[in-house]
Amino acid sequence: MNTNLKISNVTKIYPGCVANDNVSLEFNSGKIYALLGENGAGKSTLVKILSGVIIPDEGKIYLNENNLKLNSPLDAKKNDIGMVFQHFNLFETLSVFENLIIDSDEQRESLREKIDTIMKKYNFSIDLDIPILNLSAGQKQKVEIIRCLIRNPKVLIMDEPTSVLTEQETSELFLSLKKFSEEGILIIYITHKLKEVMQLCDEVAVMRRGKLVSVSEIKNENIESLANKMVGQNLKTIKKKKAKTSSDQLIKITNLNFTSEDPFETNLMDINFSVNRGECLGIAGISGNGQSELFQVLSGEIISEKKSIEFNNNYIGDLNPQERREYLMAFSPEDRLEQAAIPQMKIFENVALNNFKSSNFFNNGLINENKIKDHSKKIISDFNVNTDNIELKSQFLSGGNLQKLIIGRELITSPDLLICFNPTWGLDVGAINYIHETLIRINEQNKSIILISTDTDELLKLSDKISVIHKGKLSKIMNAEEVTSEKLGILMGGAN
Amino acid sequence: MIKIVKRDQPSRAIFFFTPVLAIFLTLVAGGLIFFILGFKPFEALKFFFIVPIADKYGFSELLLKATPLCLIAIGLSFCFKSNNWNIGAEGQLTFGAIVSGGVALLFYEQEGFYILPIVILAGAIGGMLYASIPAILKTYFNTNEILVSLMLVYVSKLILDYLVVGPWSNPEGFNFPETRQFSDSAKLPLLFEGLRIHAGIFLALAAVVISWFVFYKTYLGFQMKVSGFSLKTAKYAGYKGKKMIVLVFLISGACAGLAGVGEITGPIGQLHREISPDYGFTAIIVAFLGRLHPVGIIFASLVVAITYLGAETAQIFMQIPKYTGQVFQGMILFFLLASDYLLFFKIKFIGSKK
Numbered sequence: 086m087n088t089n090l091k092i093s094n095v096t097k098i099y100p101g102c103v104a105n106d107n108v109s110l111e112f113n114s115g116k117i118y119a120l121l122g123e124n125g126a127g128k129s130t131l132v133k134i135l136s137g138v139i140i141p142d143e144g145k146i147y148l149n150e151n152n153l154k155l156n157s158p159l160d161a162k163k164n165d166i167g168m169v170f171q172h173f174n175l176f177e178t179l180s181v182f183e184n185l186i187i188d189s190d191e192q193r194e195s196l197r198e199k200i201d202t203i204m205k206k207y208n209f210s211i212d213l214d215i216p217i218l219n220l221s222a223g224q225k226q227k228v229e230i231i232r233c234l235i236r237n238p239k240v241l242i243m244d245e246p247t248s249v250l251t252e253q254e255t256s257e258l259f260l261s262l263k264k265f266s267e268e269g270i271l272i273i274y275i276t277h278k279l280k281e282v283m284q285l286c287d288e289v290a291v292m293r294r295g296k297l298v299s300v301s302e303i304k305n306e307n308i309e310s311l312a313n314k315m316v317g318q319n320l321k322t323i324k325k326k327k328a329k330t331s332s333d334q335l336i337k338i339t340n341l342n343f344t345s346e347d348p349f350e351t352n353l354m355d356i357n358f359s360v361n362r363g364e365c366l367g368i369a370g371i372s373g374n375g376q377s378e379l380f381q382v383l384s385g386e387i388i389s390e391k392k393s394i395e396f397n398n399n400y401i402g403d404l405n406p407q408e409r410r411e412y413l414m415a416f417s418p419e420d421r422l423e424q425a426a427i428p429q430m431k432i433f434e435n436v437a438l439n440n441f442k443s444s445n446f447f448n449n450g451l452i453n454e455n456k457i458k459d460h461s462k463k464i465i466s467d468f469n470v471n472t473d474n475i476e477l478k479s480q481f482l483s484g485g486n487l488q489k490l491i492i493g494r495e496l497i498t499s500p501d502l503l504i505c506f507n508p509t510w511g512l513d514v515g516a517i518n519y520i521h522e523t524l525i526r527i528n529e530q531n532k533s534i535i536l537i538s539t540d541t542d543e544l545l546k547l548s549d550k551i552s553v554i555h556k557g558k559l560s561k562i563m564n565a566e567e568v569t570s571e572k573l574g575i576l577m578g579g580a581n
Numbered sequence: 582m583i584k585i586v587k588r589d590q591p592s593r594a595i596f597f598f599t600p601v602l603a604i605f606l607t608l609v610a611g612g613l614i615f616f617i618l619g620f621k622p623f624e625a626l627k628f629f630f631i632v633p634i635a636d637k638y639g640f641s642e643l644l645l646k647a648t649p650l651c652l653i654a655i656g657l658s659f660c661f662k663s664n665n666w667n668i669g670a671e672g673q674l675t676f677g678a679i680v681s682g683g684v685a686l687l688f689y690e691q692e693g694f695y696i697l698p699i700v701i702l703a704g705a706i707g708g709m710l711y712a713s714i715p716a717i718l719k720t721y722f723n724t725n726e727i728l729v730s731l732m733l734v735y736v737s738k739l740i741l742d743y744l745v746v747g748p749w750s751n752p753e754g755f756n757f758p759e760t761r762q763f764s765d766s767a768k769l770p771l772l773f774e775g776l777r778i779h780a781g782i783f784l785a786l787a788a789v790v791i792s793w794f795v796f797y798k799t800y801l802g803f804q805m806k807v808s809g810f811s812l813k814t815a816k817y818a819g820y821k822g823k824k825m826i827v828l829v830f831l832i833s834g835a836c837a838g839l840a841g842v843g844e845i846t847g848p849i850g851q852l853h854r855e856i857s858p859d860y861g862f863t864a865i866i867v868a869f870l871g872r873l874h875p876v877g878i879i880f881a882s883l884v885v886a887i888t889y890l891g892a893e894t895a896q897i898f899m900q901i902p903k904y905t906g907q908v909f910q911g912m913i914l915f916f917l918l919a920s921d922y923l924l925f926f927k928i929k930f931i932g933s934k935k
Contacts, residue, residue: 384817385819386816386817405819405821406816406817406818406819407818407819407820408819409819410819416817418817420813423811423813423814424811424813424814424817425814425817426814427807427810427811427814429810430806430807430810434803434806437803438807438814438817438818439818440818440819447800447803450799450800450801451798451799451800452798452799452800452802452803
């Protein structure tokens with residue numbers, strides 16, 4: 086039976102932003118549709134409307150000509166719309182089967198049979214009786230997919246499903262999705278990754294700033310044309326010049342270990358690497374493999390053995406972030422809103438978070454507001470932060486501007502080493518370009534970077550050397566020219 | 582039709598308006614309770630809130646009650662602003678009173694200008710020592726400071742109990758659970774003849790000024806603010822988190838201890854079982870009603886102090902149990918928390934479409 090899903094004139098307005106502006110779309114089963122757009126383009130809002138999480142201000146949704154009233158996620162389930170979110174909704178300590186039975190009304194035995202049939206059919210192999218926390222991200226996603234399949238959905242929506250997967254897991258996922266599609270399930274695939282759209286989908290709808298920009302068939306598009314539609318302008322491509330090889334060692338990590346008491350953190354095991362002046366070391370990996378712990382150990386939020394980190398011929402393993410800054414290190418954490426900056430505080434107050442002795446922000450324990458403000462004005466103009474009001478609370482800056490402020494705050498003191506963790510996460514293409522240019526520029530000034538990122542393209546673009554972190558262990562360090570994204574994918578999955 | 586809309590940002594005006602709204606709602610609800618109990622609501626509220634402070638004596642009593650509340654709430658705001666939940670100020674007050682009372686008893690029947698400062702200092706140190714227990718347990722053993730500080734309240738009350746019936750009880754006191762009266766040199770001077778208001782109020786005012794300066798002008802205040810918003814950011818900025826936790830607890834304990842000193846060397850003049858009508862707990866309400874702002878806390882301590890006086894007047898004139906005062910304190914906190922909803926949401930009245 087054919088499935089036809091129609092979104093008709095949907096509008097959703099949030100204070101200060103129109104998330105969906107009169108969007109109309111039609112989908113038919115048998116095809117895989119891509120919904121493409123940058124972060125903040127309105128994809129997620131549209132998907133949440135389809136899955137009943139958000140109720141639109143205006144507009145209607147029809148499934149096979151029936152007008153659907155989706156007031157809750159339960160309504161979506163009842164109407165055979167299945168959804169796999171970017172972040173898994175699974176109970177880590179319960180077994181796979183327990184997770185699957187939670188929202189099902191079926192008997193245990195019959196459900197088990199049903200799951201077995203589904204797994205056989207699509208070639209999934211997951212032990213149903215082990216706890217979720219022992220599964221890889223790819224397996225967890227399969228559990229989420231099985232959860233949808235149990236209900237025989239007519240529509241399956243996947244929200245940025247590959248952000249936690251390796252290259253190999255991604256191709257497995259694509260095979261499954263194609264199979265579902267052949268069996269008549271309508272698939273809507275949300276992403277901002279152009280390559281995936283080209284690989285997988287039949288039709289693509291592009292959104293920008295809440296509006297539907299275009300609907301077209303993949304065979305009439307290519308990566309550049311989609312990118313331009315997505316961003317709304319022609320992008321210049323950034324290319325890094327080959328760094329002058331320097332043998333002047335700046336930082337050396339020797340036999341660094343970290344054992345966490347928290348079972349949801351990753352232990353770091355025997356980390357060894359060094360970075361020379363003017364070099365960018367990229368550290369790739371699927372999120373949750375110890376990147377956050379590694380960042381904290383390097384920044385001094387987690388203190389390690391004194392001799393495990395040697396920076397500029399000083400042992401600094403036992404120093405806290407503030408003390409490390411005095412040795413000219415700078416840090417840009419992953420979480421802009423909860424760690425790198427405080428949204429409720431003003432711009433100049435956020436600037437004061439990076440506090441050097443020589444910057445004299447605080448004299449004899451007193452705040453020197455004028456000094457901080459002058460410094461903030463300089464950052465804003467030097468790093469193109471789009472505001473001239475340093476008294477503005479930083480929550481009113483867009484993600485891109487906030488990141489520019491943070492990177493600016495860290496770089497204006499011209500540190501010898503910048504350690505950054507997913508610096509362009511969630512930013513629009515314009516801001517990403519700006520950050521990338523900035524990072525390339527500091528390498529050219531003979532300063533070094535450690536770039537921990539889950540974005541493989543970013544790493545390949547910016548790094549001179551690349552290593553992969555997997556379950557708290559670093560792979561050997563490779564020259565960037567020898568590395569391909571396929572090779573990284575294999576290492577990220579834990580193989581050699 | 583009424584529609585509730587999320588605010589883009591918490592409004593500054595609303596931030597200071599909600600405490601006023603909470604007080605208003607408390608009065609309305611209080612009136613309603615009086616009405617149900619069979620009293621005339623306006624008359625009862627008058628006995629509760631106006632009669633007690635209508636004369637000079639009443640006003641002095643108001644300041645007398647507001648002084649410890651203000652002092653403790655100022656101390657607590659150091660903790661609360663930096664995400665440390667010290668709710669054991671009552672215990673710190675009691676322990677401060679025990680230490681300073683012990684020192685005052687050492688100087689029994691002695692005179693000298695140096696005695697009072699020593700007694701006051703002893704109280705502050707006592708409060709600090711007692712507050713350091715939850716602080717140190719939190720920083721070095723990851724215990725929960727809410728539980729530890731709360732449970733220590735009862736420990737300190739039992740210590741006080743033991744002392745006043747046992748070793749420190751007045752030898753000429755016919756086994757009453759109380760110590761000897763302190764000598765005049767160990768007592769805070771009265772400000773006016775015939776009124777009980779004493780010099781302790783200057784300690785509270787000094788605390789207000791100092792705290793304002795620390796909160797808004799110093800590096801410590803800045804660090805507290807950052808830690809209050811996000812401990813992760815404080816760690817990233819490299820603030821010495823443990824040192825700060827201990828420091829804010831010490832400040833808080835010192836303030837509570839001083840409040841204890843003010844009580845025993847002021848209106849009470851000795852140690853006995855009931856040195857505080859739960860000032861340490863009520864001050865938590867004061868701190869939040871005053872929005873953790875020094876000036877706000879002054880007003881809040883006055884408002885809450887009235888509930889203590891009003892309860893007594895109402896008991897005398899209307900035979901209502903004095904525990905009604907606690908009902909009012911509870912209602913203020915309740916309505917404050919409820920009206921804080923307005924900080925993040927606004928109510929829109931939408932005309933019905935014709």
